[in-house]
Amino acid sequence: MSKNTKVIIGVIVVAVIILIGYLIYKPGAPTTKESIKIGVILPFTGDLASYAEGVRNAINLATENSGYKDKIQIIAEDDHGCLPPDAISAAQKLINIDKTKAIIGSLCTGATLAIAPIAEQNKVIVIAPSATGKNLTNAGEYVFRTIASDADKSIAVAKYAYSKGLRKAALLFDSSQDALVSQRDDVKTTFTGLGGAIAIEESFISSDKDLRTQLNKVKSSDVDVIFIAALPDTVGLALKQARTLGVNTQFISSDTSGGTKPVIDIAGSSAEGLIFPFAITPSNKEYTDFINNYKEKYGTEPSAYAAEGYDAAAILIKAMFASNGTADSIKDQLFKIGKDYYGASGVISFDQNGDVQKPMVIKTIKDGQFVEIQ
Amino acid sequence: MEYLIHLAILFAIYAILGISLNLVVGYTGLLSITQAAFYGIGAYTTALLLTQVGVNFFLSIILGIIIAAIISFFIGLVLNKFSGDYYALGSFGFNVIVFSILLNWRGLTRGALGIAGIPKPEIFGIHFSSNFTFLIIALLSLGIVYIVARFIVHSSFGRVLKAIREDEKAIQVFGYNTLYYKLAIFVISAGMAAISGSLFASYITYVDPSTFTLIESVFILAVIILGGLANLEGSILGALFLVLLPEILRFVGLPFDTAAQMRQIIYGVIIILLMLYRPKGLLGEYKL
Amino acid sequence: MFSQLILNSIIAGAIYTLVALGFNLIYGATKFFNLTHGVLAAVGGYSVFFFSKTLGWNIYFAVVLGIVFAGLIGYGLDKFVYLPLRRKKASNMILLVASLGAMTAIQAIIAILFTSQFRTLPLNTGTQRIYEIFGGVITETQLVILVVGIIIMATLALILKYSMFGKAIKAISDDEEVARIVGINTDKIIGYVFFIGSAIAGLAGILIGFDIGIQPTMGLGLLLKGVIASIIGGIGNVYGGVIGAFLLGFVENFGIWKISGEWKDAIAFVLLIIFLIFRPRGIMNKQ
Numbered sequence: 007m008s009k010n011t012k013v014i015i016g017v018i019v020v021a022v023i024i025l026i027g028y029l030i031y032k033p034g035a036p037t038t039k040e041s042i043k044i045g046v047i048l049p050f051t052g053d054l055a056s057y058a059e060g061v062r063n064a065i066n067l068a069t070e071n072s073g074y075k076d077k078i079q080i081i082a083e084d085d086h087g088c089l090p091p092d093a094i095s096a097a098q099k100l101i102n103i104d105k106t107k108a109i110i111g112s113l114c115t116g117a118t119l120a121i122a123p124i125a126e127q128n129k130v131i132v133i134a135p136s137a138t139g140k141n142l143t144n145a146g147e148y149v150f151r152t153i154a155s156d157a158d159k160s161i162a163v164a165k166y167a168y169s170k171g172l173r174k175a176a177l178l179f180d181s182s183q184d185a186l187v188s189q190r191d192d193v194k195t196t197f198t199g200l201g202g203a204i205a206i207e208e209s210f211i212s213s214d215k216d217l218r219t220q221l222n223k224v225k226s227s228d229v230d231v232i233f234i235a236a237l238p239d240t241v242g243l244a245l246k247q248a249r250t251l252g253v254n255t256q257f258i259s260s261d262t263s264g265g266t267k268p269v270i271d272i273a274g275s276s277a278e279g280l281i282f283p284f285a286i287t288p289s290n291k292e293y294t295d296f297i298n299n300y301k302e303k304y305g306t307e308p309s310a311y312a313a314e315g316y317d318a319a320a321i322l323i324k325a326m327f328a329s330n331g332t333a334d335s336i337k338d339q340l341f342k343i344g345k346d347y348y349g350a351s352g353v354i355s356f357d358q359n360g361d362v363q364k365p366m367v368i369k370t371i372k373d374g375q376f377v378e379i380q
Numbered sequence: 381m382e383y384l385i386h387l388a389i390l391f392a393i394y395a396i397l398g399i400s401l402n403l404v405v406g407y408t409g410l411l412s413i414t415q416a417a418f419y420g421i422g423a424y425t426t427a428l429l430l431t432q433v434g435v436n437f438f439l440s441i442i443l444g445i446i447i448a449a450i451i452s453f454f455i456g457l458v459l460n461k462f463s464g465d466y467y468a469l470g471s472f473g474f475n476v477i478v479f480s481i482l483l484n485w486r487g488l489t490r491g492a493l494g495i496a497g498i499p500k501p502e503i504f505g506i507h508f509s510s511n512f513t514f515l516i517i518a519l520l521s522l523g524i525v526y527i528v529a530r531f532i533v534h535s536s537f538g539r540v541l542k543a544i545r546e547d548e549k550a551i552q553v554f555g556y557n558t559l560y561y562k563l564a565i566f567v568i569s570a571g572m573a574a575i576s577g578s579l580f581a582s583y584i585t586y587v588d589p590s591t592f593t594l595i596e597s598v599f600i601l602a603v604i605i606l607g608g609l610a611n612l613e614g615s616i617l618g619a620l621f622l623v624l625l626p627e628i629l630r631f632v633g634l635p636f637d638t639a640a641q642m643r644q645i646i647y648g649v650i651i652i653l654l655m656l657y658r659p660k661g662l663l664g665e666y667k668l
Numbered sequence: 669m670f671s672q673l674i675l676n677s678i679i680a681g682a683i684y685t686l687v688a689l690g691f692n693l694i695y696g697a698t699k700f701f702n703l704t705h706g707v708l709a710a711v712g713g714y715s716v717f718f719f720s721k722t723l724g725w726n727i728y729f730a731v732v733l734g735i736v737f738a739g740l741i742g743y744g745l746d747k748f749v750y751l752p753l754r755r756k757k758a759s760n761m762i763l764l765v766a767s768l769g770a771m772t773a774i775q776a777i778i779a780i781l782f783t784s785q786f787r788t789l790p791l792n793t794g795t796q797r798i799y800e801i802f803g804g805v806i807t808e809t810q811l812v813i814l815v816v817g818i819i820i821m822a823t824l825a826l827i828l829k830y831s832m833f834g835k836a837i838k839a840i841s842d843d844e845e846v847a848r849i850v851g852i853n854t855d856k857i858i859g860y861v862f863f864i865g866s867a868i869a870g871l872a873g874i875l876i877g878f879d880i881g882i883q884p885t886m887g888l889g890l891l892l893k894g895v896i897a898s899i900i901g902g903i904g905n906v907y908g909g910v911i912g913a914f915l916l917g918f919v920e921n922f923g924i925w926k927i928s929g930e931w932k933d934a935i936a937f938v939l940l941i942i943f944l945i946f947r948p949r950g951i952m953n954k955q
Contacts, residue, residue: 050640051776053885055784062637083630084640089591090584091390092626098383099630119496119586128382141496181484181930184492184588209930211483213889215880218676219921220929222669239786243880250798251672251805272788272881309785411761462944465701465760469899470944472892473937480934595888602765644776651769652749659753659762 041077042326044319045100047111047121052087053212057113060309061135065110067299068319074327085112090120097121101128107333108133108326110318113311115139115184122146129333131340135318136311138185143359148333150340150360152318152351153311154285156185160192160260162283162366163233166380167258168200172231176224176255177204178244179235182211189235189260197233205229212237217244218251225253235260238310241280242272249276256281263310265369265376280371285352285364286378296350317349385511389583391623392518393576396525398603398615400572403529405601406609407538408565409545411464414455414471415600417478418448418570420592422577424482427495427587437501441578445571451478452570456563463548475594482589494588498581518579522616525572529612532568541565542610606654608664617662625650671804673925674918679810681917683879685817686872687894688901688909689824694742694865696841696904697858700760701895703767704745705869706887707774712738712870713882714778716789734874735867742866745770746859771887778884789877809879816875817910820868825906837861841904889933896936900943902950911951915939 046065048058062082069078081104083096093112100106101124108131112118118137122145125132134142134151142149167175175197179190194204206227208220221244224232232248232255234241241259248257257280259269264282273280286293296316300308325339344356352364368380397415404412425444429435435443455474462470482489489495501508501517508514532538543551544558552558581587599622607618629643691705715737719730749770753763797808828834836857839847848854872890873882893916894909901912916936923935943950 051644051779053883055641055779055884056786059783059785082639084643086626087590090586090588091580091591094386094584095383095390095627096630098386099627102381102383116494116586116588116590119494120584123585139493139496181486181928182492182589184494187486187492207928209484209928210932211930213885214929214932216676216680217929218679219673219924222672222676223925225672226669239881239883250807268786272786306785405761458941458945462948465699466899466944466948468701469895470941473941473944476892476937477934477941480931484928484930484934594892598765598768601761602768605761605765638780641776641780645773645780648769648771648773648776651772652766655758655762655766655769656749656752656756659756659758 041079042074042108042323043079043081043104043106044322044326045097045104045106045109045111046080046082047085047093047096047100047109047117048082049087049113049117050082050084054088054113057136057309057311060312061110061113061315063300063304064296064308064312064316065319067296067303068316068323071299072320072323074323077327078323081106085117088112088114088117090116093117093120094124097124101125101130107131107331108322108336110135110315110322112137115142118142118149119145122149125149131322131333131336133318133322133340135315136185138188140188143361147360148337150318150344150356152314152321152349152354152362154262154352154362154364154366156188156260157192158363158366159262159283160189160235161196162368163258163260163281164193164196164200164202166281166368167231167233168197168202172256173202174205174229174231175202176227176229176232177207177235178217178220178224178232179207179209180212180237180240181209182213183237186235186237186261193233193235193260210236210240212240215240215243216247218247221248221251221253224248224255225251229255231256231258233258233260234264238263238266238268239272242269242277245269245273245276245280249273258282261310265371266310267307268309270371270374277371278373281379282369283366284369284376284378286367287348287353289348292348292350293352313349313351317347317351317354320349321347321354382511385515387623387627389511389515389518389579391620392515392522393579393583394600394603394619394623395522395616396576396579397573397600398607398619399525399529399612400569400576401600402604402607402609402612402615403532403541403565403572404569406604406611407533407545408541408562410459410562410566411468412459412471412566412569413468413594413597413601414475414478415569415573416592416594416596417455417475418452418573419577419580419596419600420478420482420589421448421451421570422574423581423587423592424489424495424577425574426578426581427498428489430498430582431495436503437499437578437582438503441575444574444578448570448574448577449567452567453563456566456570459566460559460562472594472597475597479589479593482592489589492588492590494586495581496586498585498587500585501582514583518583521575521579525575526612526616529572532565533612537561537564602651604661606661608661611661611663614661614663621662669804671802673804673921675801675804675806677918677921678814678914679806679879679917680921681914682810682814682817683872683876683890684893684897684913684916685821685910686813686868686875687890688897688913689817689820689906690865690868690872691891691894692898692901692904692906692909693824693837693861693868695898697837697861698750698754698763700750700763701767702750703764703771703888703891704742704774705865705894706889706891707771707778708738708742708866708869708887709873709876709890710778710882710884710887711741711774711873712867713789713873713877713886714782714884715870716874716877717782717787717882720789731874735870738870738873739863739867741774742869743859743863745866746862750862751855751859775884775887782884784884786881786883787877788881789874807879809875813875813879816871817913820871821906821910828906833857833860892933893936896940898950899940899948900950902952905950905952908950908952915951
C-alpha cells in the first residue's frame with residue numbers, strides 16, 4: 007500500500023490506542039454520600055425524540071426540586087431512537103466509565119430489556135419511566151418502572167366502554183410500538199371477554215400520519231366506539247381526520263398519553279370528547295404542581311411520560327441519598343419510598359418485581375381541558 | 381474494560397457485515413442496499429430457534445445462513461434483472477418489504493414486541509456467558525468470514541466478479557454466465573450477513589425489527605465506502621471507525637440539552653468531509 | 669365509501685406529486701439519489717413555522733420565504749458539497765453517502781432549533797372549509813395541494829420544453845459531458861436546478877405542514893415515496909413523476925383497503941419492484 011495510506015492507518019491506530027488508554031485509566035469519580043451520579047438513557051435522536059426531551063426536562067426539574075441540586079450529576083446518553091445495541095453502549099459507558107450506580111431509562115421496552123442484564127450483572131439500578139413491556143417484570147431485581155402497565159390502562163377503558171353500553175368497536179393501533187401492540191391485545195381480550203365485539207381492526211405505523219383510508223373503512227362499519235392505541239400525535243391526527251371525514255363516533259384512547267396537550271394542539275375542537283385512562287393521586291395536587299412547574303420553567307406543557315420521568319427521578323434521588331451507596335441499599339430504599347408514593351403520575355407502589363399498578367380513572371377532553379368523569 | 385469489549389463485539393459484527401457487502405458492492409459492482417434484511421433474517425432465525433425450540437446457538441447460525449441464502453436466492457434472481465441505480469432501488473425495496481414482514485407478521489416474529497431472553501451460546505458444556513468469551517466467538521467468526529472472503533476474492537471466481545464490475549457485457553462475450561456469478565455472490569454475502577445477525581441476537585439477548593431498517597443498510601454501505609471498496613481490510617477498518625465514532629463523540633463535552641443532536645451534526649459533517657476529501661475511503665483501490 | 673377512497677388516493681397522490689416533481693428534476697440533471705431532498709421539505713415547513721409563529725409575520729409572506737429558503741439550502745448543498753464531489757468525479761455512491769451525512773446534520777439542526785415535537789401549521793384558526801364531492805370529503809388545504817401540484821407540473825413542463833434553460837437541463841440530463849463540451853455552463857445550471865427542485869420540496873413540506881403537520885424526521889419517508897413515484901412514472905420526465913405519484917397514491921390506498929394499513933410501505937415498494945421488473949423505464953418514458 008501507498009505511503010499515504012500507511013500514514014492514515016498509523017494515525018488511526020495511534021488515536022485508537024490513545025483513546026483506549028484514556029478510557030481505561032481515566033478515574034471515574036466514585037459515588038460518595040455527598041454527591042451522586044445518575045445516568046440517563048433516552049432516544050434523544052430519532053422519531054421519539056420529543057418524548058425523550060420531555061422526560062429529560064422532567065428529570066432536570068426533579069433534580070432542582072430535590073433539595074440536593076448541587077450534589078447531583080446527571081449524565082445523559084442517547085440510544086439513537088431506542089436501538090438496543092446503542093442502549094447497551096450507553097449503559098456500558100455510564101456504568102463502566104462514569105461509574106453511575108443508577109440509570110433512568112429507556113423510553114421503550116426494547117432498549118430497557120437490552121440493558122437490564124447488564125444492570126443486573128453490574129448491580130446497577132435501572133428505573134424506566136415509560137417502558138411497559140411485560141418481559142420487564144422479570145428482567146431483574148434491580149429493574150423498576152414508574153409507569154402503569156398496558157394491561158391496567160387497556161382493561162380500564164375496555165371495561166368503561168362496556169359499562170356505558172358500547173358493544174361494537176373498531177380498534178385502531180400502531181403496530182410499530184410494542185406498548186401499543188400490547189394495548190391492542192389487551193383491549194381486544196378484555197372487551198370481547200366482557201361480551202363486546204371488535205368489528206374492525208386497522209393498523210398503521212408511527213411514521214404514517216395519513217389515516218384517512220383506515221378511518222374510511224371504519225366509517226363504513228357502523229361501530230359505537232373506536233378504540234385507538236397510538237402515540238399522542240397520531241391520536242390528534244386521527245381525531246382531526248375522522249371528524250373531517252364525518253366519522254363522529256366516540257374515540258377512546260387506550261393510553262394515558264391521550265391526556266396530553268399535543269392531542270388538543272393538533273386536533274383542536276375535534277379533540278372534544280376523547281376518553282382516556284389516567285392515573286391520579288387523591289388530591290391531584292402533585293400532577294397540577296408538576297404541570298405548572300414544568301410550564302414555568304420550559305414554557306410548554308410536558309409531553310407524555312414526562313410525569314413518570316419526574317417521579318422516577320424524584321424517587322430515585324430520595325432513595326440514593328437515603329442509601330449507603332450500594333445498589334442493594336438503593337433498591338431497599340426504593341421499595342421503602344415507593345410505597346403509596348404520591349407522584350405527578352399517580353400513586354406509585356412498587357410491587358416485588360419493581361412494577362407499579364396504579365389505580366386508573368377515566369377522563370375526557372371537555373372545552374379543551376382534561377376532566378375526570380369516572 | 382467491559383465497555384471496550386462491548387464495542388469490540390459490535391465492531392466484529394459490523395466488520396462481518398462490511399466484508400459481506402463489499403463482496404457484492406466493491407468486487408462485483410452491484411449497488412446493493414439491503415444487507416440489513418439478511419442481518420435481520422439471521423438474527424430472527426437465531427432468536428426464534430434459541431427461545432422457542434432450544435436449538436444450539438452454533439446450529440442456529442448454520443440454519444440462519446441457510447434461510448438467508450434461500451431468501452436471498454429469490455431476491456437475487458429478481459435483482460439480477462436490474463442494473464446500476466435500479467439495482468439499488470430494487471434492493472431498497474426488498475429491504476423495506478423484509479422489514480415490514482418482520483414488523484407486521486406478529487404471529488411469527490412478535491413484531492414490535494420483539495423476542496427477549498435469547499440465551500448466550502453454549503457448546504459441549506462450555507457456557508459462553510461473559511462478554512469476553514462472546515468476543516472470542518465474534519472475533520473467530522470474523523476471522524473465518526475474512527478468510528473465506530479472501531479466498532473468494534483471490535480465486536478465479538473472484539476474478540470473474542471483478543470483470544463483471546468492470547464490464548459485464550464484455551465478459552459475457554467470453555461465455556461466462558454472469559447471472560450465475562452475480563446470484564452466487566449475492567447469496568454468499570447474505571449468508572455471511574446472517575452470521576452477524578445470529579451473533580447480534582445472542583449478544584444483545586433481545587431482537588426487534590428496529591435494528592434492521594433501510595438506514596441500517598445505508599450505514600453498512602457507509603462502512604465499506606469509508607473503509608474502501610474492494611478492500612477487505614478496509615471494511616474492517618471502516619467498521620472500526622463507524623462503531624467508534626459515535627462512542628467517541630459521547631465524550632466530547634457539549635451543552636446538556638442539545639448534546640445528542642449536536643453529535644448527530646458532527647457525525648453528519650464528518651461523513652461529508654470524508655467523502656469530500658477521501659472519497660476512495662481509507663484503503664480503497666476502486667472508486668466505481 | 670368508494671368515492672372517499674378515490675379522494676384519499678388523489679390527496680395522497682397530490683402530496684407525492686410535489687415531492688416527485690422536485691426529485692425528478694434534480695435526479696434528471698445529477699443522476700444520484702439525493703437523500704437530502706426529503707429533509708428540505710422539513711426545512712420549508714419549519715421556516716414557515718419560524719416566520720409565521722415565532723416572528724409573527726404574515727402567513728403568505730412566510731410561505732414565500734419558506735420556499736425561497738428551502739431553495740437556498742438546496743442550492744447551498746450543491747455548491748458546497750455536491751459540486752465539489754462532482755468535480756472530483758465522485759461516484760453516485762459517494763454522493764449518496766455524502767447526502768446521508770448532510771441529511772443527518774440538517775435534521776439534527778432542525779431538532780435543536782425547534783425541538784422534535786410534531787407541529788401543525790395552521791392556515792387559519794378554527795375549522796377549515798370542507799368540500800363534498802360525490803359523497804366524499806376533501807378539505808380546502810388538500811384542494812390547494814392538488815391545484816398547486818398541477819400548476820407546478822404545468823409550469824415545469826413548459827419551462828423544460830420551451831425555454832433555453834429547460835433545453836439546457838435536458839441536454840445535461842442526456843449527457844453532462846457532452847453538454848459541457850457544447851458550451852453549457854453545467855455547474856451553474858445544475859445549481860439553479862437544485863434551487864428550483866429544493867424550493868418545490870420546501871413547498872411540499874409547507875403544504876404537508878398545513879394539511880397534516882411537520883416533524884424533523886418527516887423527510888426520509890416522503891423522499892422514498894417521491895422516488896418510487898418518479899421511477900414508476902418515468903424518471904426524468906415531469907409528467908411521469910405526476911402520473912407515478914397518483915398511481916402510487918391509488919395503489920397504496922386501495923391496497924390498504926384490502927389489507928391492513930401497516931403494510932402500506934411494503935405495498936409501495938412491491939409496486940416499485942413490479943415496475944422495475946416489467947417496465948423499468950416507467951410509464952411515460954418511451955426509451
